Amino acid sequence: MSGPGQWQSPTIKDEDVAWASELMGFGPNGFAKVGDNDTRLSAIKNMDTADFEACPGSGKTTLLVAKLAILANRWRHPRQGVCVLSHTNAARNEIGKRLSASPVSVALLRYPHFVGTIHSFVNEFLAVPWLRSKGNPVGVIDTQIALRHRMGLLSWKWKSAMERRFLTEYALSYDAPNYTGGDKGALTTSSPFYQAMVAVSKASSEIGYFCFDEMFVWANELLDVRPEVATALRERFPVVFVDEAQDNSELQASLLHRVFCEGRSPSRRQRFGDSNQAIYNSFEQAGASTDPFPSSNKFDLPRSYRFNQTIADKVKAFGVIPQSIIGAGPSPSGISTAPKPPIVFLFDDDSVGRVLPCYAAHLVDQFSRDELESGTFVAIAGVHDSSRVEPIPCSMKHYEPNYDAACVRRASSPTTFAQYLARARYEMGGSGNVFPLVFATASAVLRLAAMAGSNLNSVSPKSPHRRVLDLLQNDGDRTKYSELVEFVVSRKGELSKSEWDGCCKQLVVSVAEALADILPSSVQSFLKWPELNIGVEAETDTSKRRIDNLFSYPEDDPIVHVRLGSIHSVKGETHTATLVLESFYYDHHLSELKPWLLGARSGGIKKGSTLEGSRLLGRLRLHYVAMTRPSHLLCIAMRKDAFDGHELVILRERGWQIIECCDGH
Numbered sequence: 277m278s279g280p281g282q283w284q285s286p287t288i289k290d291e292d293v294a295w296a297s298e299l300m301g302f303g304p305n306g307f308a309k310v311g312d313n314d315t316r317l318s319a320i321k322n323m324d325t326a327d328f329e330a331c332p333g334s335g336k337t338t339l340l341v342a343k344l345a346i347l348a349n350r351w352r353h354p355r356q357g358v359c360v361l362s363h364t365n366a367a368r369n370e371i372g373k374r375l376s377a378s379p380v381s382v383a384l385l386r387y388p389h390f391v392g393t394i395h396s397f398v399n400e401f402l403a404v405p406w407l408r409s410k411g412n413p414v415g416v417i418d419t420q421i422a423l424r425h426r427m428g429l430l431s432w433k434w435k436s437a438m439e440r441r442f443l444t445e446y447a448l449s450y451d452a453p454n455y456t457g458g459d460k461g462a463l464t465t466s467s468p469f470y471q472a473m474v475a476v477s478k479a480s481s482e483i484g485y486f487c488f489d490e491m492f493v494w495a496n497e498l499l500d501v502r503p504e505v506a507t508a509l510r511e512r513f514p515v516v517f518v519d520e521a522q523d524n525s526e527l528q529a530s531l532l533h534r535v536f537c538e539g540r541s542p543s544r545r546q547r548f549g550d551s552n553q554a555i556y557n558s559f560e561q562a563g564a565s566t567d568p569f570p571s572s573n574k575f576d577l578p579r580s581y582r583f584n585q586t587i588a589d590k591v592k593a594f595g596v597i598p599q600s601i602i603g604a605g606p607s608p609s610g611i612s613t614a615p616k617p618p619i620v621f622l623f624d625d626d627s628v629g630r631v632l633p634c635y636a637a638h639l640v641d642q643f644s645r646d647e648l649e650s651g652t653f654v655a656i657a658g659v660h661d662s663s664r665v666e667p668i669p670c671s672m673k674h675y676e677p678n679y680d681a682a683c684v685r686r687a688s689s690p691t692t693f694a695q696y697l698a699r700a701r702y703e704m705g706g707s708g709n710v711f712p713l714v715f716a717t718a719s720a721v722l723r724l725a726a727m728a729g730s731n732l733n734s735v736s737p738k739s740p741h742r743r744v745l746d747l748l749q750n751d752g753d754r755t756k757y758s759e760l761v762e763f764v765v766s767r768k769g770e771l772s773k774s775e776w777d778g779c780c781k782q783l784v785v786s787v788a789e790a791l792a793d794i795l796p797s798s799v800q801s802f803l804k805w806p807e808l809n810i811g812v813e814a815e816t817d818t819s820k821r822r823i824d825n826l827f828s829y830p831e832d833d834p835i836v837h838v839r840l841g842s843i844h845s846v847k848g849e850t851h852t853a854t855l856v857l858e859s860f861y862y863d864h865h866l867s868e869l870k871p872w873l874l875g876a877r878s879g880g881i882k883k884g885s886t887l888e889g890s891r892l893l894g895r896l897r898l899h900y901v902a903m904t905r906p907s908h909l910l911c912i913a914m915r916k917d918a919f920d921g922h923e924l925v926i927l928r929e930r931g932w933q934i935i936e937c938c939d940g941h
């Protein structure tokens with residue numbers, strides 16, 4: 277095997293680029309020079325270590341997939357592969373979906389290549405083999421289950437001590453191989469209380485329970501003890517691509533740097549991202565300081581193929597470092613009408629519930645029936661889930677009281693069986709593909725068994741469905757599992773409460789008990805069926821759709837379905853129309869960004885060249901992601917009293933049209 281230093285990258289020729297462009301459906305010139313500008317062409321041909329920092333909709337993911345197709349077509353190394361890493365499962369699935377569309381590039385989804393999240397790479401190639409080689413089993417990698425297991429091991433005395441000190445269960449996680457770390461407040465490491473918490477973390481890990489991020493601890497320990505592992509991985513993967521690089525945390529960036537870049541014979545590494553779109557789990561979280569993105573060797577791609585110049589002009593001020601976006605879109609799609617003027621919907625306390633109907637009515641007014649059917653219509657809020665009730669509006673729940681946040685929260689596991697199904701229906705998005713339902717049913721059963729204390733091996737290349745079938749020992753249990761799957765599929769995942777109570781719940785319990793013995797009462801919450809806010813209608817089709825977070829309009833005979841979600845959940849997506857809803861985090865997000873909307877401010881740098889505070893930068897990035905999703909229509913919804921008369925005049929002068937929801941539009 278040749279090392280990465282000796283690996284010869286294929287030279288990408290013009291004919292390869294034209295072939296890939298045709299493959300992606302852009303004709304032969306999708307990546308060709310535009311006037312004098314050949315940045316896209318040189319970006320796709322470049323095979324050296326580089327960063328591609330580009331504006332929203334500039335085709336970063338498209339460029340990456342096209343480049344991968346060219347590599348797949350030319351790949352001749354039986355034991356060396358291309359490594360493609362993404363931050364989230366959603367991004368990994370998007371790349372996987374696009375690669376599987378062509379018989380050539382689908383090869384990248386198999387050995388010797390790797391396409392997956394950074395977490396799955398760390399588990400598969402570093403942490404899990406290392407732990408197992410030390411004789412430590414790896415059963416469950418799931419923060420919620422591991423911390424719950426550790427709480428169960430902690431004596432009553434220390435549990436009450438945690439309560440008194442306001443320590444959460446995260447005090448039982450660790451960030452060093454001696455099991456110390458986690459948020460243990462001001463306790464000294466030598467105190468008996470601290471040591472008791474360390475002891476349960478150790479005991480639980482030694483029998484196979486781990487939090488997600490703890491796998492980085494073990495991966496780093498392996499690299500400390502066996503630095504030659506990095507050399508072997510560089511030989512195996514001479515070329516590495518990182519998508520959504522702006523979102524890498526310090527933990528991820530520093531580990532990837534150690535594995536692929538640091539020292540001699542680095543792999544070729546290309547990263548794709550947009551630092552203006554860096555949104556993390558919390559505003560306080562900072563980006564990576566090791567190997568930050570972008571480096572100085574970067575390509576800029578200023579043309580957005582998603583939207584036109586009107587939308588580009590509305591959104592660019594929201595970039596923390598404003599980019600000169602050229603609105604070259606929308607690229608051809610099923611939507612043939614021209615892009616529409618942007619809209620601000622205004623509402624007050626009484627009319628907040630009218631915002632979604634007004635938006636849907638506007639869509640019906642602006643798009644043809646065919647376009648309403650084929651297009652993607654979305655409404656999103658920065659805060660989609662909150663227990664706050666004031667000041668109105670706090671979250672998506674003020675606009676749609678039946679909104680179920682767990683259904684769209686891709687990063688965390690669902691907490692009930694019903695949520696597993698809801699998320700699967702959301703993924704199916706009306707298609708006839710039942711795979712998400714089978715996957716969700718199997719995953720939910722495995723999770724229930726793990727919650728009940730079964731130490732099932734959660735690290736497996738097999739699908740959850742295959743794993744359940746393998747784990748079920750006798751034919752009777754397998755038959756029950758098949759009945760369960762068939763029942764869920766026959767109802768397309770839409771079970772009524774009576775169907776759940778009637779037979780489905782018992783099937784779930786029986787299968788989980790076959791995997792985990794008796795289910796303790798503590799898992800009952802997982803089996804709870806959702807109560808709806810719309811009372812008697814609970815069994816109607818409309819209520820089911822609302823659990824799926826689809827707002828359908830008109831209610832009686834819907835002609836448009838608006839998908840509801842968080843801004844985080846729509847990263848990387850392209851919509852026909854996007855409505856960005858006001859929400860509350862310390863203040864109303866959009867109201868705080870009013871100077872950017874009115875053209876008084878641009879970017880995140882204050883006078884005197886200092887950066888704004890982290891909260892405001894977080895607001896800007898979040899709403900920059902949100903407002904750059906639509907191809908044809910950008911809408912925002914804000915409180916009417918956020919503006920005075922003069923400001924409304926400015927908004928209109930800047931090209932926004934205003935629709936008042938209070939008027940009974």
Ligand SMILES: Nc1ncnc2c1ncn2[C@@H]1O[C@H](COP(=O)(O)OP(=O)(O)OP(=O)(O)O)[C@@H](O)[C@H]1O
Nearest residue numbers: 302306332333334335336337338581582607848850
């Ligand atoms: N070369 C191209 N020619 C025409 N259309 C393109 C081209 N590249 C991308 N597009 C279209 O532009 C839209 C945005 O592409 P893509 O999602 O790859 O952008 P992105 O830069 O990854 O976006 P984001 O920054 O929001 O994640 C898609 O509809 C895609 O089909």
